[in-house]
Amino acid sequence: MGNLGSRFQSSPPGAEGLVEGVSSSRKLTCVCHKRKRNAYCDCCDSEQDDEDALLDIPRRKKLKSTSKYIYQTLFLNGENSDIRICALGQAWNLHKVYLCQSGYFSSMFSGSWRESNMMVIELEIPDQNIDTEALQVVFGSLYRDDVLIKPSRVVSILAAACMLQLDGLIQQCGETMKENISVKTVCGYYASASIYGLDSVIKKCHEWLLNNLMTHQNVDLMKELGVEMMEQLIRSSDLSVMQVEMDVYTALKKWMFLQLNPSWEGPIKQLLADADAWLCKRRTDLCEREPFLDTEDGAAFPSVFKHIRLQYIINDLASARILERDNILPADWLSSMYKNQWFAMLRTEFDNDNGPQDANKEDFEMSSMRCGRKLAKDGDYCWRWTGFNFGFDLLVTYTNRFIVFKRNTLSQPCGGAVSLQPRRHLAYRLRLASFDSNGKLVCSRSTGHQLLTLEKDQEYVVMNLDSRLLSFPLYVCCNFLYTSSQSDHRTDASTEPEGSTRSVC
Missing domain, CATH: 2.60.210 (Apoptosis, Tumor Necrosis Factor Receptor Associated Protein 2; Chain A)
Structure with a gap:
């Protein structure tokens, strides 16, 4: 079979034979691995050494009981506490080593602040969104690996986490908010995200409103939406409009009515009829001839209505007549748009305007x-x-x-x-x-x-x-x-x- 040199040692008694041929590269598996393990060679010894080395590598395994023990003993029971935190009429017996995970307390204890050597600290809570339940959750998060956040409590917990500068908890609050946006939460989440600087939550809430404002109209949502937010939605070309632009105008008419009559209660199907009746009564009782947006009651709403794309309302006769009847919009808004549309039609007919040909x-x-x-x-x-x-x-x-x-x-x-x-x-x-x-x-x-x-x-x-x-x-x-x-x-x-x-x- 030829001389294999000294690569293989002689087999001990009882071996079933030597390898008939082997590559000079150790990347190939030795044939003796397929036989009884009393056959051995250099490569087998090397692999055995590797297996022994693996046994010396420490393995990380989380002991769930340890986290529970720390939370129960140190946080809930306050054993071996070295500092007492008082806020909103409640006190917590805590530990500086855990509090230093908070940027707020880390700065307090490491600097030249007088609180750095105090055993009892009175916390001033300037944010009305923070309550004792939120502080309980936030302080407790310093003693455990995971925190369960109720969507109904996330704003208070976020406020406390921002005050104490807990970046990980702030991020978890943001994820909770994004996963639980609905008609009941979207406005509150948007406002809170704006206060505490959660841009990703602001974006998600804005996208949700663009998708749902017109497709799933809701009375409570219309009451809650303020002028600034509604302006952002109406001017966006990403607003999901059902049917045509006239429906945007109709939705704004209903929204404006609810802003001025927040006590109104009823089904969404009744809302437009009541809004029209209310406008008609004003025109009759007050003998109003000026457009509603020019009145004192309508002064808050022009910034929203000006983003309606009127050129796609006055292109329909029935819709144009409703605009004239309602008398909500200033006359110069309409006259300017009629003029622009007339010139657009003339360009189409006589100036060979066949439509857009570049990606503007x-x-x-x-x-x-x-x-x-x-x-x-x-x-x-x-x-x-x-x-x-x-x-x-x-x-x-x-x-x-x-x-x-x-x-x-x-x-x-x-x-x-x-x-x-x-x-x-x-x-x-x-x-x-x-x-x-x-x-x-x-x-x-x-x-x-x-x-x-x-x-x-x-x-x-x-x-x-x-x-x-x-x-x-x-x-x-x-x-x-x-x-x-x-x-x-x-x-x-x-x-x-x-x-x-x-x-x-």
Whole structure:
């Protein structure tokens, strides 16, 4: 078999034979491992040494009883306490070595503060959100590895954790808040996160409100939403609008009524009728002729109403008539918008404005049409949103897990004028969302900001949906921009002399 040199030692009595062949590399497993362990070699000895070395490596194992013992004996019983903390009429017998986990106490004990040598410390609690129950939880967290935080108590615990500078507990409070956002908690969580600087919670609450304000309207939520928050929501192009922009105006009318009549009680279905009746009574009893936003009672609300995208309300006759009847908005707001819309229509007809052709995202975010549709269950749907959109009649179809846009010109009847231009351009964003019972996003998909060119009666598949990700009811939220910005179509007045005429062949 050839000389293997001194790599293998001779086998002891009873061995079943030597290895017939072996690689010079030790990366290969020795054949003797497959035989009885009384056969041995250098590599076996080496591996045996490795196994012995592993036995000397310490293993970390958490003894749950130790944590419980420390919490019970040192914190709850206060044994061997070296400091007494008093606050809000209650006292805790604690230990400096544990309190130093807090940035607040660490600075107190290590500096030249007079409290550093005191055995009893009176804590001043300037934050009204902090109570004795919150302090009990926060002090106790210094003696244990985990803390259970009730969503109903998280704001008080967060306030105490921020005062005592406990970063880990602050982070845990933030996670608890984000996991438990609902119609009952969102406003309180948002306000608290703003006070204590939890940006991630602020963002989550804002996203929840954008998704749910219009899709799941709620009387209590409308009462709780203040002017500043409502302004942020209404100006966002990410607001999930169900149906059309007129519904945003209607929601604001109901919200304003509740702000001025917080004692109102009733179902959401009755709210609009009562709000309209209240406005009508004011106009009749007080003989008000000036727009409501110009009155003393309405002075708080113009900053919110000005973010309504009026160009997508006055494009529908019935909606425009309601605006005139309500007399909420200042007249100059409407006259300015009517003028802008008229020039936009003229540009479309006479200046070859076929729609946006570049990715002007800023213009899209500020000026796009917001609309949506709720699909209660899986099936086939086809719809259009009401209003004149410069001759662009867009049909939206949901069928067989596909969402399709179609530019309708001649194939389907349309109640308004339809553009017959060979090509029209469109900027759009389509988002799909479904929610659980608390309004938390279950699944979502978005096309992002897109540009699309459609010929007459042309169809385009916007999204192909994975059935595994779908959950009904499904909310389809869209943004559209049908015309390019006005700055793209400014003409030099000198090119067309005043009073000139054009020949018609």
